[in-house]
Each structure stands twice: as structure tokens, then as C-alpha cells.
Amino acid sequence: MSQHPRPVSTERAPAAIGPYSQAVVSGGFLFASGQIGLDPATGELVAGGLEAQAERALQNLSAVLEAGGGSLASVVRCTVYLLTMDDFAAVNAVYAKAFGETRPARATVAVAGLPKGARVEIDAIAAVG
Numbered sequence: 001m002s003q004h005p006r007p008v009s010t011e012r013a014p015a016a017i018g019p020y021s022q023a024v025v026s027g028g029f030l031f032a033s034g035q036i037g038l039d040p041a042t043g044e045l046v047a048g049g050l051e052a053q054a055e056r057a058l059q060n061l062s063a064v065l066e067a068g069g070g071s072l073a074s075v076v077r078c079t080v081y082l083l084t085m086d087d088f089a090a091v092n093a094v095y096a097k098a099f100g101e102t103r104p105a106r107a108t109v110a111v112a113g114l115p116k117g118a119r120v121e122i123d124a125i126a127a128v129g
Contacts, residue, residue: 012063014038035060036118054094070126
């Protein structure tokens, strides 16, 4: 019997701002949509600049992963989207602190823009179940 994709949702992360799920679990993996530094309570970007946005994005990602049965430790791949590669070192420091000894595969790309004027967005794929 094939497993149907199961959407994941949590109030501990911002609600989807479009026609998508916060994450989907399928085939033993959780595919998390990109998270930016939105405060789930207000729907606004957190104050404090780039590092604060990166920390909040990772907190949001962690909440979505936990809602789907995973954690940052179960992440196998991430993509980090930056407005400029000049932000790479600062975001990398926040990312390294959040992931600890976990070292998932990763791509980091510079993009022309991100939702709500965010400076960083992070998505992930995690092994679950």
C-alpha cells in the first residue's frame, strides 16, 4: 500500500502565506517549506536584523520539523536562500549554532528577493518515522 503525502501544520510557526503546506511527510521523509524570520504570533519579521531573522527562521523550521515527527537532528538536506552572499558568514554562524554537531547536506544560493522583505529563508528535508 502506498503512503499518501500527509500535510504538517503547527501554530508554533507562521501559517503558510500561499497555497502550500508548512511541510509534507511522504515516504519516510519530511519536506519542509522555506521558513523566514516571521514571528508566528504577529506575522511580522522579527526585529534585530539578519542574525535575528536567521535564528527565528531556524526556530520556525524546528517547530515544523517537530510537528511532523522530526527535529533539526533528523535533517538530511537544507537550502539556504540569501539576498546577498555578503550575509553568508553571519547566517552560517547562526546555522552552525542551531544544528550543533548535525551536518546535513546543504546548498546556499543568493536570490533576487524573498517574501515579506526577509533577508534569509531556509528549507529542509528530514528523515522521519
